[in-house]
Amino acid sequence: MSVLLSPLLPTLAALRATRLCPAASGVLASSRAKPRLSLISRHLDQKLPLPALNTPFSTERNVSVEPDDVEYKPVQRTYSAPEQNAPRDLAAAMSAQAPHPTVLIPGPIEFDDAVLQSMSTYAESHVGPGFVKVFGETLTLLRQLFQTKASSSQPFLLAGSGTLGWDFVASNLIERGENALVLHTGYFADSFAACLQTYGANATQLKAPIGERPSLEEIEQALKERDYKVLTVTHVDTSTGVLSDIKAVTEVVRKVSPNTLVIVDGVCSVGCEEIAFDEWDLDVVLTASQKAIGCPPGLSILMLSGRALEAAKTRATPPASYYASIQNWLPIMQNYEAGKPSYFATPATQLVRALHTSLTQITSKPLADRFAVHRAASQRVKTAVSELGLQQLATEKENQSNAMTAIRLPQGLTPPDVLPKFFQKGLVFAGGLHKEIASQYIRFGHMGVTVTDPKRDDIDRALSALKEVFEGVKK
Known part of the structure; x- marks a missing residue:
């Protein structure tokens, strides 16, 4: 064991010295650390000041919530092998994916089992x-x-x-x-x-x-x-x-x-x-x-x-x-x-x-039908947002996407005030991304299997959560 450890002893000693003596840390950093590693460490340590970056990450970082900060109970989608004589439609309805919160951001989206x-x-x-x-x-x-x-x-x-x-x-x-x-x-x-x-x-x-x-x-x-x-x-x-x-x-x-x-x-x-x-x-x-x-x-x-x-x-x-x-x-x-x-x-x-x-x-189906399903789901979401007294970034109907909805938050609220509440309900929404108003809105993605798979209730649960969360924050 001592033979195996001997090559590491100088490094361990140096690391110990950096904890005991800040000066030693500076010497070690200047002599051995590469600039690239230093840059990487700055990005990994969120407590250090980070350079201003014009990227989605740098914008969302300021308005999103860390999942580890929230305790939640994920939607149960565990796979259990159906009994031998179980109906085929029951077997098809079961998901093989591990339990996870439903991702309703504007991409990546939820996946169909067959795709995975x-x-x-x-x-x-x-x-x-x-x-x-x-x-x-x-x-x-x-x-x-x-x-x-x-x-x-x-x-x-x-x-x-x-x-x-x-x-x-x-x-x-x-x-x-x-x-x-x-x-x-x-x-x-x-x-x-x-x-x-x-x-x-x-x-x-x-x-x-x-x-x-x-x-x-x-x-x-x-x-x-x-x-x-x-x-x-x-x-x-x-x-x-x-x-x-x-x-x-x-x-x-x-x-x-x-x-x-x-x-x-x-x-x-x-x-x-x-x-x-x-x-x-x-x-x-x-x-x-x-x-x-x-x-x-x-x-x-x-x-x-x-x-x-x-x-x-x-x-x-x-x-x-x-x-x-x-x-x-x-x-x-x-x-x-x-x-x-x-x-x-x-x-x-x-x-x-x-x-x-x-x-x-x-x-395998007419594309026109797929587009119609997305329009219908989008209209449900936008109607629910309006009924809650909330506005979208795109106020004119002809400017509104069927893929997602950008929801302005009530005055005084920011994404960290509401995103954890959705997360507790097993739903993941996205914070704002436009750098000028990132702290003023959230984004709800509704595309793909979340709206096309009739066996999924993602949109129903999301609309229920929207009502509960925003009615709750008004109190």
Whole structure:
């Protein structure tokens, strides 16, 4: 034992010295600690002052509640194997997921059992026939989800978050010094603009007041004043719950500046808000796996038009990214969809299987029915909010998303005053995200299986909790 410990004794002694002598701590830190480790330690220790960061985490950190601070009784969703002769519908209704509070934030959302179970597969080759078939079918299913039949359009499926979609656009479809018009309805327009600027584009934001969206007249005027290579619009801004009218915006673009590429950030809309890629003449819709599509985080999903692919092909300079290069990924996607193994970078095999399961479920029924279910659930939530005397950030009905609801808190309340109360009831809501008013509202996500699965009572319990919590805080 002494032999095994001997190499550690100097380190242990040094650590002991740092506790006994602050000066020794400084010497040790300066001589051995790396700057990166020092930065990491600052982020891990919430008691130390942290640098101001323009990120969702830095905003939500100030308005959210730590789960460990709250005692709660989670909804029981334990799985018990049904008796041998039990009805099949009873077996199907049982969940195999461990007990957990119901997550009703604007993503990640609750998962269907079949989606999670489809990830529990053995290791397989990403160029083997089994996975190639699944990947190819998944790309074809994405065409159905985005409602495109054009042979010139192309789905892309990459390992990464939704944010990777911004890099994909900024590094392929616009070049240094070219102009981008960013329609601003919340935090994520700021971030998309920052991404475009990172790659050298000139990003001009057309901003609307919080809870609103730029008018079509303002968009038309902006397009007349300058030539823009791309226009970006967030379909549903997760920070405000504002819904943009993508069809109307695109019509304005095609009338005034037909060569401008229309880029839709659909991270919080694809799967619950209507998107007709061909009919609306869109160029790019980017999204991610963890919201209304109903998969775990980790997949960046894009649909590109033939016009967008041509813009990438004819750019004057090479793509500004290696991993996010259309030039590198296009033949991979084409080969997989044709059933041929191909390789550029390793795909997330288990996540692709989960996406295949989710998309199979989604496309097994008419998409119009899915959108209608989300509209109905959203209206129930918004009616309940109004009956409680509360307001949304988006006050006009046409600006209100069907994916989520951003609820203004009564004067004098902040998210930490109410979020723990929801948590005690086994429900997880999100704090505010818009950096200007983060402490003034909370966010309720209602998309995916929480509204489409008739066996779940998530929305009913959430509405009951809203009434109990807000009536309670009034007393």
